[in-house]
Amino acid sequence: MNKLKAMREGGAILGSIRASLYDFVQVGVTPTAVEAETMKLIRARGVEPSFTRVPNYRWATCININDGIVHGIPDSTKEFQDGDIVTVDLGVYHLGFHTDCAFTKVVGSSSPTKDQFLAGGLASLKAALSVIKPGNRVGHIGQAVEQTLKKFALSPARELTGHGVGRELHEEPMIPNYLSGKLDSTPQLVLGQTLAIETIYVDGKPTLIMAKDGWTISTKDGRLSGVFEETVEVVTDGCSILTTPSLFQIT
Secondary structure: OOHHHHHHHHHHHHHHHHHHHHHHOOOOOOHHHHHHHHHHHHHHOOOEEOHHHOOOOOOOEEEEEOOEEEOOOOOOOOOOOOOOEEEEEEEEEEOOEEEEEEEEEEOOOOOHHHHHHHHHHHHHHHHHHHOOOOOOEHHHHHHHHHHHHHHOOOEEOOOOOEEEOOOOOOEEEEEOOOOOOOHHHOOEOOOOOEEEEEEEEEOOOOOEEEOOOOOOEEEOOOOOEEEEEEEEEEEOOEEEEOOOOOHHHHO
16 A cells, blocks of 8 residues: 555544543543553554654553643543643554644633634644645745744744654654745645654743653643644645544544
8 A cells, every 4th residue: 555545544544532631622531541542543544653663652542631732641630621722643553654633622611711812723724734735935934834823812832843754753854834944945745755753832931841751741831721733634726634634524
């Protein structure tokens, strides 16, 4: 089976697992329960978790709460509280290829501020996807994300990026959520390329800190953070979302 066929299949599997987890993540659920549910769903579909292939990482998910932004170890038995913003990141390995995705949601009661925070993240992801096509550049993606986040008074995390994805979970090119350097000097997008487009953003200053566990990264000022991610394929007239149903269908 060729790469694109395998990744289309894997993306559909991962997307369906994400949709189930999106409904599963509620007030009173714990990160350990989300991890267990994820492993159950992955095994039921006959695929493997991508993240356990990362050296020294043995979990299928990364789970972060409120100011936690990425790489949170899902070993906590503390229940999600009403109003928490929860991010779940996961990937699957199918027939030799990875796909990667993430979502952020409010559990229980939300607020206009939190709704606007999530809307800004989704809008920036949509803007990023709209500029992906052969001949455009990685810089177009970062520029679109940053400009859209700015409209919502939000900021991209500057130390964390989206990335290429395929035989390896993290491949070139790295895809910042802002325009880094001159646009014309950033990598060009090509037909058939597969990318993990990952909007990683905060509602405060984009200064991050690492926890003592060596994995969990959070905002230094304790403000909210979010991640929305899809795996996509660059096609003739734009991009095709492989992780379906997409975030725009489940949120």
